[in-house]
Amino acid sequence: xxxxxxxxxxxxxxxxxxxxxxxxxxxxxxxxxxxxxxxxxxxxxxxxxxxxxxxxxxxxxxxxxxxxxxxxxxxxxxxxxxxxxxxxxxxxxxxxxxxxxxxxxxxxxxxxxxxxxxxxxxxxxxxxxxxxxxxxxxxxxxxxxxxxxxxxxxxxxxxxxxxxxxxxxxxxxxxxxxxxxxxxxxxxxxxxxxxxxxxxxxxxxxxxxxxxxxxxxxxxxxxxxxxxxxxxxxxxxxxxxxxxxxxxxxxxxxxxxxxxxxxxxxxxxxxxxxxxxxxxxxxxxxxxxxxxxxxxxxxxxxxxxxxxxxxxxxxxxxxxxxxxxxxxxxxxxxxxxxxxxxxxxxxxxxxxxxxxxxxxxxxxxxxxxxxxxxxxxxxxxxxxxxxxx
Ligand code: ADP
Ligand code: MG
Numbered sequence: 335x336x337x338x339x340x341x342x343x344x345x346x347x348x349x350x351x352x353x354x355x356x357x358x359x360x361x362x363x364x365x366x367x368x369x370x371x372x373x374x375x376x377x378x379x380x381x382x383x384x385x386x387x388x389x390x391x392x393x394x395x396x397x398x399x400x401x402x403x404x405x406x407x408x409x410x411x412x413x414x415x416x417x418x419x420x421x422x423x424x425x426x427x428x429x430x431x432x433x434x435x436x437x438x439x440x441x442x443x444x445x446x447x448x449x450x451x452x453x454x455x456x457x458x459x460x461x462x463x464x465x466x467x468x469x470x471x472x473x474x475x476x477x478x479x480x481x482x483x484x485x486x487x488x489x490x491x492x493x494x495x496x497x498x499x500x501x502x503x504x505x506x507x508x509x510x511x512x513x514x515x516x517x518x519x520x521x522x523x524x525x526x527x528x529x530x531x532x533x534x535x536x537x538x539x540x541x542x543x544x545x546x547x548x549x550x551x552x553x554x555x556x557x558x559x560x561x562x563x564x565x566x567x568x569x570x571x572x573x574x575x576x577x578x579x580x581x582x583x584x585x586x587x588x589x590x591x592x593x594x595x596x597x598x599x600x601x602x603x604x605x606x607x608x609x610x611x612x613x614x615x616x617x618x619x620x621x622x623x624x625x626x627x628x629x630x631x632x633x634x635x636x637x638x639x640x641x642x643x644x645x646x647x648x649x650x651x652x653x654x655x656x657x658x659x660x661x662x663x664x665x666x667x668x669x670x671x672x673x674x675x676x677x678x679x680x681x682x683x684x685x686x687x688x689x690x691x692x693x694x695x696x697x698x699x700x701x702x703x704x705x706x707x708x709x710x711x712x713x714x715x716x717x718x719x720x721x722x723x
Contacts, residue, residue, distance in 0.1 A: 337496040337504060337720040340372065340471045345379035347437055351467035352376065352497070353474045353485055356387040356405040363408050364683075365476070365700055370412060372473045372497040373440070380437040384466055385409075386423070386446050386484055388477070394450030406442040417442050423449055424462035432466050452483045457490060459483040464491035470719075473497025475504065476701035478708075478716030489719030496720045504717070506676055506697040507708050515640035515674060516542055521632070521663060523548030524646025524679065527571045529703070532710030537643070538582035545585050545632050547624045547648035547659060554579060554586035555621070560606050564594075565621040585635075589625030591659070596622055596650045623649025624659035633666040642667050645679040645706065651688070660685050668694035678705045 354369045376383050390400040406419040419442045420431045431441055443466075446452045451459025460483040470492050472485050478500075481487075488494065496504075510518070520541040522530050527550045538544050546554050549566035556562045557576035578584055589605040592614055602614035603625050611627070624632070636642060644667055648659035667675050668691045677686060678699030686692045699705050707714060 335504065335508065335717070335721060336723045337501060337717065338494070338722050339501055340375065340495040340497055343469060343471075343493070343495045345376060345381040348381050348468040349432060349435070349466065350376055350381045350383055351463065351470045351484075351488075351492070352383055352385050353470065353472045354385055354387045354497075355474045355476045356402070356409070357389050357477075358405065358408075360404070363412065366405060366408055366412060368499045368700060369473050369497070372471065372499060373413065375498060376471070377438045382432070382435040382437060383440045384432055384435070385417075385440065385442045386463070387442075388447045388452070388482075389445045390447070391453075392445065392447050393453055394448070396448050400445055400447075402442055402445050409440075409442070413440075415440065420444065424459070424466070428466055446482070446484050449483070454483070455481045455487045456483050457487045460487035461491055464488055467492060470494040471497045472716065472720060473499045474716065475500040476704050478701075478714040479704040479712070481715035485716045486719065494719040502697075503699060503701060503705075504708075507699065507705055509674060510537075510641065510643050510676060510709060511540060511711075514540065517635075517639050518542050518641040518643075519635055519639040520544045521636070521642070521644040521667070522546050522646050523550055523648045523660070524681065525549040525566065527553045527568050527575070530646060530706065531571060531574065532712065533645070533706040534584070535578065536709060536711045538578055538584055541583075541641075541643070543583040543585060543635060545635060547587060547628075547632075547663070548646050550646060551586050551624070552621055554584065555590075555606070558586060562621060563592075563617075563619045565592075565619075585631070587624040587628040588631075589627045590621040591623035591625055591649065591656060592619040592621050593655070594619060596620070596653055596656065599655055601655050622653075623651075623656040624663075629659055629662050632663060636663070636666040637670055639670060639673045642670065642673050642675045643709070644675075644677045645682055647681055647685050651681075651685050661689050664689050664691050678702065 410417040518541040520537040552565040605611040650656040651660035675695040
């Protein structure tokens with residue numbers, strides 16, 4: 335896939351509507367930092383910069399704590415330059431604020447989702463947005479799986495170019511799909527199989543093996559005939575999981591750490607191939623982490639890989655009793671310096687930050703659902719307007 339890059343655009347003196355994802359919690363500004371290279375490039379090229387972001391899901395209503403004031407202040411601090419913030423997204427006030435902009439200056443609009451038309455990909459809303467700019471630069475990979483007026487319908491009115499952060503994300507994730515170095519090992523964990531199944535389906539065709547963990551793995555264990563008791567699972571996916579395992583190299587855990595609840599400190603090990611190694615009473619248990627023998631197998635496979643993609647914790651890592659699987663896998667991926675290592679997912683990033691390993695990977699993707707859809711082989715509506723082939 336090739337995208338029209340902002341480097342191909344003539345930017346001098348142009349009004350650029352820059353789309354970003356500043357939907358960040360108060361404690362974290364990663365997503366703001368990721369857009370700094372694009373903003374600096376636009377400034378070097380003497381563009382007038384008009385920033386548009388969504389925050390939360392206000393769906394056409396004004397919600398005071400979802401205004402963009404806080405993120406505009408954070409941006410101002412990170413750039414160490416003034417950022418003017420206005421309280422409207424489109425219309426006369428916004429248009430006159432844009433008319434006052436000089437080259438290199440930065441204006442932040444109000445939350446795009448305060449407009450009812452944004453989430454509906456409404457052409458009239460897009461037309462009103464297009465009156466603010468000469469062209470659009472989209473640096474918003476993390477929400478590219480959803481069509482909205484600012485990045486989809488707007489293409490009817492203005493040319494759309496890809497920002498540097500978005501280009502990097504597509505390039506790194508693209509490495510996994512096109513000609514990955516082999517062996518390619520995909521590791522998929524996390525809570526819900528419904529979120530991860532399309533990616534597992536597609537990755538199981540591309541990767542040499544998919545190692546599953548976390549709540550996702552419970553469904554594969556059940557499909558393999560294991561009694562998973564009270565464990566987190568989704569009935570609707572058991573048959574699909576079974577089908578996938580029959581046709582592809584998918585490895586599920588064969589021992590797990592279990593307890594009656596994630597809050598319990600009474601843990602035991604359950605081994606489905608070697609019951610002698612099990613320490614669990616036959617109780618109503620939940621499987622909450624991968625076990626020691628599974629960790630051994632997974633780390634051996636990881637050590638031999640030349641390409642690794644990891645999304646989703648191996649267990650309830652927020653509780654120290656169930657964090658060992660996630661931590662050991664995080665360390666094993668970090669330790670393989672001869673592989674291209676790509677890690678993604680909101681909670682997975684929280685985990686690698688907690689273990690202070692985030693700098694040890696080749697690429698950490700800030701996009702959750704969009705990255706999984708991309709790896710799942712879906713056409714992302716947010717990328718279509720920039721696609722040249
Ligand atoms: P990401 O945000 O990285 O994509 P997910 O949102 O899919 O990851 O999943 C993260 C959550 O999954 C964590 O909060 C973790 O506690 C939970 N989880 C992991 N393993 C299990 C399990 N065996 N049972 C229930 N929840 C789990
Ligand atoms: Mg998550």
